[in-house]
Amino acid sequence: MNARPSILALILSALSLGASELHWQNGEWLGGHFVGAEDGHVTWRSPMFSEDFEVRIDALRRINRFKTDSKTDEPFSIHLADGSCLYGSITGLDAKTLRIKSARAGSFQVLRDTIVSIHHLKVPDAPLPALAGTSGWTEPPSPNHSSTSQKLWRMVPGASLQQVGWNRSASLPLQLPEKLEMQIRLRSSVRPEFKIELSAPGAQRMVVETWIDDVVLQGRIFEKLQTLGDNDHRLELTLFWNRTTGLCAVYDSKGRKIFETSKPPVNETRQQPEKKAAAKQPQKEKAEEGGGIFGALLGVVKEAAQARIEAMQQPRETPAADEESPASPGVTLLNKGPDLTLEDLRIRSWDGSLPSDIITSRPQIALTDGRILKASPVRADSDSVTVRGQGGKETRLPWDKVLALELVTESSPFHQAAPPLTEMWFTDGEWINGTLLHVRNEVASFKTTFSEEPVHFKISALHHLDFSGFKSPAEDKTDLASLDKLTISKNSLHGTLDAGGEAQPRWKPVGGLKPVPLVTAGEIEITRAAPAEPAVTSTDALFYLQDGDVLPGKLRAIDSRQIDLDSQFSSIRHLPAERLMAIQFGGESLKLEGFEDPGWQQVRGDSKTVTRKGKDAIDFEPGGSWGHPSFMQVHELSFLLHNNSFSALRLRLFCDGFSTTSPSTNLLFAHMGSEVCFGLESSGNQMDRQFRIRTKAAMPVRIAVAENAVEVFFNGVSARKITLSTKMRSGLGLVLEPFNLWGNGERKVSISSFTARITPGRVAAPVVNSLAREHALTVPRFRKEDPPRHALLAANGDILRGVIEAATADHFAVRSGLENIQVPRDRVKAAVWLVKPFDDINAAFEARDKEQSPPLITHWLLLNNGGRLGLKVTRFAEDSVFGTSPLLGECHVPLPQIHGIRSTTPPDSSAMLALRDWKLKFAPEPVLPESGGQSSPLLNQEAKPFKLPLLSGGDFDLSQEKGKVIVLDFWATWCGPCIKSLPQLIDSMSPFDSKLVRFIGVNQAEDKETVKAFLETRGWTFEVALDAAQRVGQSFGVEGIPHTVVIGPDGRIAYIKTGYESDGAEKIAQAVKKLLKK
Incomplete structure (x- = not known):
């Protein structure tokens, strides 16, 4: 879809900035606006849908509205037995009810028996009369979180503050009274580990924290308060502190005084206590502790005891690290364990008189x-x-x-609400638990255990709704892989595509009551669920067009003007030749179950070393291997690796047929007694970055193959994802064989349940050797007026360039040079239309064409067989999609053959990338004689090292030739001046000692057979290196040939000559002699 940028930006901003979030039980979410709720479902508005849609509450997890916090203006907080916390003014109380009035809920009544406590929030001499939301609490930035606004401390039922995580603190700025009383109640799922610090002006601090299992007090003194056991999950303390006199007392959860002290005021200018030298203890012989395990255990116990003593002693001798920069006045709570909940915290003024005991009864x-x-x-x-x-x-x-x-110590379970429930949170910490009746006009109505009548709350400051205890129906518990997937701005939403007969598809999310139409703008992608048997995953041919369409069809004929074809998807029967980029031909579909495909064969060994057992199992003995030359068209492999004691299996993926020397991705799997190991093969029969899992059982292995990566799974768990480089694949071959891992030799290996899967829409890219491609695209200057127009790619990577004079469904007639060749169609994997080298005029026309308005495309349809069509869709019918294209005309695509729908242009597949931009380039032009190249900036420079293959075999490596004079002559068989100069140069170089002087003719961009035939015809004998990509010529500044470079024994360029002269060979010989005399 060609969406206007302004519309797209509006949609994206509505999805992200300030929008509410609808969260499903399956973990997915969607931004938008919470419209309301009714009869067990939620109504939601999203800019990606043209209508509001309805979703059942039992399919949802929560609704997030505002993620900020605020402070209540109400004077009282009322804590209830079900954990609810209400804010409001108290207007009445009798034996049965409490009457409340609030700006949010109006006037309502609460059953008295459900009340746990009432807290006054507007007390002048109480900086913190009770916990009331997270407003004012701040958290320091964490090194593990880039956003400092993310709060890990959060409110939980009962108006408590909770943090799940380690070593995170929260601070509340307060002006502490000179004399204060603090009540604190903490709990944890384990023994609480915490630090709570009161900070006042003048660097005055009072700290209560845990040291291992001890609760200690730090301030003017250090004192142990109590010891916590492993089953002590709750702690309650009351602390009195007179900052002026230093009086401090602590009371436990039963109201008993457990500590009291009085110290004079601390001088604000603190002096560092003098460190005492630790007394040296005589070192005892280890024999006293005993040897073996007992001695080791005794040493561990002593070390732990000493660490405890040091931990207790350190606060007494050394001030805290932050004393040099005192914290802001207030209270700070640090969680030092896995989780911590602050159930209650109150700080108020104190009259200075200590009570004998604190009343704790209710x-x-x-x-x-x-x-x-x-x-x-x-x-x-x-x-x-x-x-x-x-x-x-x-x-x-x-x-x-x-x-x-x-009112009560423990809330009664009689007043706990039964699930399913909806929890409603507000930004100021007010929390309601109950049954959501409906949400209308920004008012939520709840049925609760604390009120006989429904209570109605305005939701203008709603933080979130949480749905708990709802049981999803059976249809919602379907595996997500069996559902369609809608992707919107990188967020995914599973559901069902519904073709309702309109120009836009409809979407029914999980739990949706009915499908709703998608909007006509924005970046939207729909991926269809892959059926067990995808409809039509192969085609006779794919026609790649210049504008990005890939049309499946059957080739009928080719001539100089057009391509004739048949396609079930388009009404067109002829394509202009200039609109085509390539044709890729398919073959017979692979048999994916077991080893039944005819391409499987024994690669190494005999019938005794490879034993088939049924259709999907094989036993390998040392020396045996099994392979398929083109099986890596698949996108998933799976098998069961059996335990054969100490044995290893190697899978060579993406090899060139069965070649052992071509690049491949070698995966190693090994059973090593009670472990299974996996890794990539590295040098020396090693396995790099080993993944290990303990098991003696057979291990299910799955290998997922993406465009540029391979991911290996053990028993459904990802072991490693490997990014593929060009050096890790050269073809589509697959070989399985035992492997000599870590020098253990090849041993028997068994696998079973072998199967493979091909993802709909994925097409294997043609295998093309990069050097062969470079050579095919390089055109001699004498062919400038008649360059090749096409290249035929064979399954083995060979390339034939020329001109397709004609083609039928059975063969190609190709003119290559002076030859006319008939090529059977079944030997061709692809035909590529070559692009002429551009001059300035061509480039100007191309730029003008690109500026023209593109055709209107509303949707891209991605097909199971690798096709893709950009259409102006007119109708999504129940079983087909109808649309038009300026080039393809009227199009009709059956819905079961579509695996994806996009509103924007899809990225190029690997096959498209392999077939795109086959642009020709001209070889260097022969040049006239000039100054001999003696003005070149390369003179006296170090020659760049290079390595090229020699025509006679082996390589020429310049870095290994130091101490010799090297003469490089860059030439080509079609170059007239080269042909004139070479015989003279060969003769002038022959008298020199080959141990002192080495003459190499560096051929430019020609294949081995052409050069060999040329030399044999003329009877010339000299060393020839093949610079197929002309990269070495470029590094030596070759812009025309012949071009000769002389390199001295010191590795520096001493002489350069370009062009042909009758005495050129003699000048080069003189330059060589001069270098030998040095």
């Missing part, structure tokens, strides 16, 4: 002056609360004198 009334009354509330209005003490006496207390009402 009910109780905490007053702002520090007193605690053993009483329970009887009645209340908006101004005061009346409480009744143990003797029956009633007392009226103004609300501004009340800090908290604690």
Whole structure:
């Protein structure tokens, strides 16, 4: 789809910036707007759909709306038995209900029996009367998180603050009173490990933290408070601190005083305590501890004990690291363990008098002056609360004198709501637990255990809705691989494609009530679920067009003007030759189950070393191997590797047929007793970066093959993903064989359940040797007026260039040079249309053509057989897609043959990349004689080392020729001046001692057979190196031939001559003699 950038930008911004998020049970999510909820489903609006869509709540996990936090303006927080936390003003209380009024929920009643506690949030002398949301809490940046805005501390039910992770802190800036009381209650899934620090101006600090299993106090002194056992998962303490006098006392969870001290005020200018030299203990002989395991264990115990002593001693002798830069005034909580929950934290002013014990029984009334009354509330209005003490006496207390009402110690399970439930969180920490009835006009209605009537909340400050305990129906538990996938701006959403007869497809997400149409703009991709038997995964031919279309069809004929074809997808029967890029021909489909395909054969050994067992199992003995010359068209291999004690299996992927010398990707699998190992083969019969898994059983192995990578799985778990380079593949061959790993020799290996899979739409790229391609694209200057126009690619990588004079369904008639060749069609894997070398005029016309408006394309259809069509779709029908193309005309594609639909141009496949941009280039032009090249900037420079193959076999390596004079003559068989100069140069070089002087003719961009035939015809004998890609010629500044370079014994360029002169050979010989005299 040719979407306007402004529309696309609008859609992307709506999906990301400030948008709500709808999260499914399967982990997927979609941005958009929460419209409402009704009758067990949610209504959602997304810019990617032209209509709102509805999804069942039982298919969803949560809805995120605002990720920020805020502070409530309400005066009270009410904590309930089901974990809910409500904010509001108290308007009344009787024996049955508490009446609340809030800006968010209006007036409503809460059943009194469901109330756990009530906290006054507007107390002047209490910096922190109760926990109320995450507003104000800050977290330092983590080295593991690039975004400092991500909060790892979060509110959880019960108005608690929780963090799951290690070594993360949260701070709340507060102005601490001179005399304060702090109550704290912590819990963890294990023994709590924490540090809580109170910081005041003047570098005054008070710290309570854990050291191993001890809870210690640090401030003016260091003191152990209590020891925690492994089963102690909760800790509750009350701390009193007079910053002026130094008085400090700590009370435990039962209200008993466990520590008290009074120290004079600390001078703000701290002096570092003098470190005491540790007394040297006489070193005892290890024999005293005993040898063997007992002695080692005793040493470990002593080391642990010493570490504990040092840990306890260090705070006494050394100030904390951050004392030099005191923290901002307030409170900081650090989680030192796997998880930590702050259930309660209160900080208020204290009158300076220590209580003998703290009342911990419930009910109780905490007053702002520090007193605690053993009483329970009887009645209340908006101004005061009346409480009744143990003797029956009633007392009226103004609300501004009340800090908290604690009604019960533990909440009753009778008031816990039964699942399925919806949890509703607001940005200020208010939390409601219950059954969501509906959401209409930004108001959510809940049925709860704490109210007889539904309660209605405005959701303008909604943080998120969490759906828990819902059971998805059976149809939603389908494996995601069996569903279609919609990709929107890199977010994926599984569901079902619905072709509703319109110009845009419809989409039904998981749990959706009905399909909705997609919008006409934006980057959208739909991937169809792969059926067990994909419809039509192969075709007779693929016609690659210049504009990016790949049309499946059958070739009927080719002439100089057009290509005749048949295609079930297009009404067109003729294609202009200039619009074609290439034709790729398919063959018979591979048999993927077992080793039944005819291409499988024994590569090494005999019938005793390779034994077939059924259609999918093989036993290998040492010396045997089994292979297929073109099996790596597949995109997944799987088999069962059996345990044959100590044995190794090698898989050679992407080899050239069965060649042992061509590049390949060699995977090694080994059973080593109780372990299975995997890695890439490295030199010396080694395995690099070993992946190991403990098992004695047969191991299921799966190898997934992507465009440029291979990923290996053991029993469904990824072992390693390997990125493929050009040096790791040369063909489509696959060979399986035993391997001599780590010098253990080849041993018996057994595999079974061998199978393969081909991904719909993937087509194997033709195998093309890079040197052969370079040679095919290099055109001699004498062919400038009649360059080759086509190249035929064979299955083995051979290339025939020339002009296709004609073609039928059975053969090609090709003119190559002066020869006319008939090539059977079944020997051709691809035919490529070559591009002429561009001059300035060609380039200008091409640039103008590219500036023209492209045709309107609404969708790209990706087909199972490798085809792809860019169409203006007119209708997505129930069984087919209909559309038009300026070149292909009316098109009709059956829906089962489509594996993907995109709104933007798809990336080029590996096959397209291999067949694109076959641009010809001209070989260097012969030049007239000039100054001998003595003005070249290369003179006296170090010659660049190179290595080229020799016509007679072996290589010429310049780096190995130091100490000799080297004469390089760059030439070609079609170059007239070269042919004139070579005989003279051969004669002038022959008198020199071959141990002192070496003459090499460096042929430019011609194949071995052409050069060999040329020399044999003329009877010339001299060493010839083949510079097929002309890269060596380029490095020596060759712009025309003949071109001669003389390199001295010191490796520097001493003489350069370009062009032909009658005495040129004599001048070169003189230059050589001059170098030999030095």
